[in-house]
Amino acid sequence: MNDASSGPARVPSTALFTDRYELTMLDAALHDGSARRRCVFELFGRRLPGARRFGVVAGTGRLLQQLQDFHFGEDELRFLRDNKVVDAETVRFLEDYRFTGTITGYREGELYFPGSPVLTVEGSFAEAVVLETIALSVLNHDSAVANAAARMSIAAGDRPLAEMGSRRASEHGAVAAARAAYIAGFGATSNLEAGRTWGIPTMGTAAHAWTLLHDTEEEAFRAQIAALGGDTTLLVDTYDIRTGVERAIRVAGTALGGVRIDSGDLPTVAAEVRAQLDALGATTTRITVTSDLDEFAIAALAASPVDAYGVGTSVVTGSGTPTAGMVFKLVARQDAAGSWVSVAKASTDKASKGGRKAAFRTLERGVATSELIAVADGFESMPTAADHPQARALQVTLVDAGETDAAHLGPAGVTAAREHHLRVREELPVRALALSRSEPALPTRFVDVA
Secondary structure (H helix, E strand, O other), X not given: OOOHHHOOOOOOOOOOOOOHHHHHHHHHHHHHOOOOOEEEEEEEEOOOHHHOOXXXXXXXXXXXXXXXXXXXXXXXXXXXXXXXXXXXXXXXXXXXXXXXXXXXXXXXXXXXXXXXXXXXXXXXXXXXXXXXXXXXXXXXXXXXXXXXXXXXXXXXXXXXXXXXXHHHOOHHHXXXXXXXXXXXXXXXXXXXXXXXXXXXXXXXOOOHHHHHHOOOHXXXXXXXXXXXXXXXXXXXXXXXXXXXXXXXXXXXXXXXXXXXEOOOOHHHHHHHHHHHHHXXXXXXXXXXXXXXXXXXXXXXXXXXXXXXXXXXXXXXXXXXXXXXXXXXXXXXXEOOOOOEEEOOOOOOOOOOOOOEEEEEEEEEOOEEXXXXXEEEOOOOOXXXXXXXXXXXXXXXXXXXXXXXXXXXXXXXXXXXXXXXXXXXXXXXXXXHHOOOOOOOOOOEEEEEOO
């Protein structure tokens, strides 16, 4: 709420979600005259962390929203002045900062492999370099969650998956994780803010505290049925599972929607509960299992009579790989004469590939065979989809001359990303669907363009 005495509402800014050295480089570049050189930065991964077979791009829509809020207001500028991060000339430059360049990249939900140019940022050094930290923060986190979620989705097959890991993440990270998991194949989230902001279906009924609140388990079940109806899911493992199932059906009848199991040896328990439900006549009552699931536990339950899964800690933490390990590197720039020059880092085990790139996925009878990346020194000879008729072009324009393509934003952008992911996942060869550690499912081929 705002009134005249409090002044105008402050517009949120994401500009200080930035490492200090981005601004000290900017400060020095403004002094030596290199700040306005045109540059091409590229965000990519050198490898797939966790020896996974493919990666999933997630976070693009969030990053584009963050970019719209990337401006330096008086509070941000005051902080920079007070802490002597940059000098007065740079503060004046930042007063009017807006990104006016171009960003191309893989669509959100797309698959990526080592060396894939997931995001390409083109603009002056001054306006592009300061986006490094926020771009990596968003895409490294969200893609790590999506990488894990996709594997879980594959392991689950046609059985529904719900994300319920908010309490294992930061409050903002939980919302981002729910979004990434939904894009990569989960069907719902327990997080209400993710539902409100991104249009993700929400789910949830009751925790063990609900049962413990009541004098008896039966009273808890009756109260839940009275409040939520007979299609609800009753948590039956607060005390004894067999007794809990019997009470659940006695209270709700054989049309009870579902029971949830959150403990025990799940394959064994699920089989016992299914047999008990069937014997009681509750043949349509669904079984949902939770309890620290990951992709391997889900795969182990494939032959069990389980109807749905709820996953928490593993998905929001990337199932042991909490970052996608992407980097943001300068790959081309104009020299003092205005000519384009490819540049690359040559450090041991951290080398990058210079040059502007066009990416394609080669296909044979609808099955992906390689990641083809054409590399050019200049801008005039970049190949197009017409040059590779047996391949699918992977890059789209996300920001053009500072204007964001709204199709990638908000709930509609999330829905489009989810649909795209599920569609392109069908292109993967069968070997890519295995959960074991391995080399990437597709080789990355770099081709120099004359």
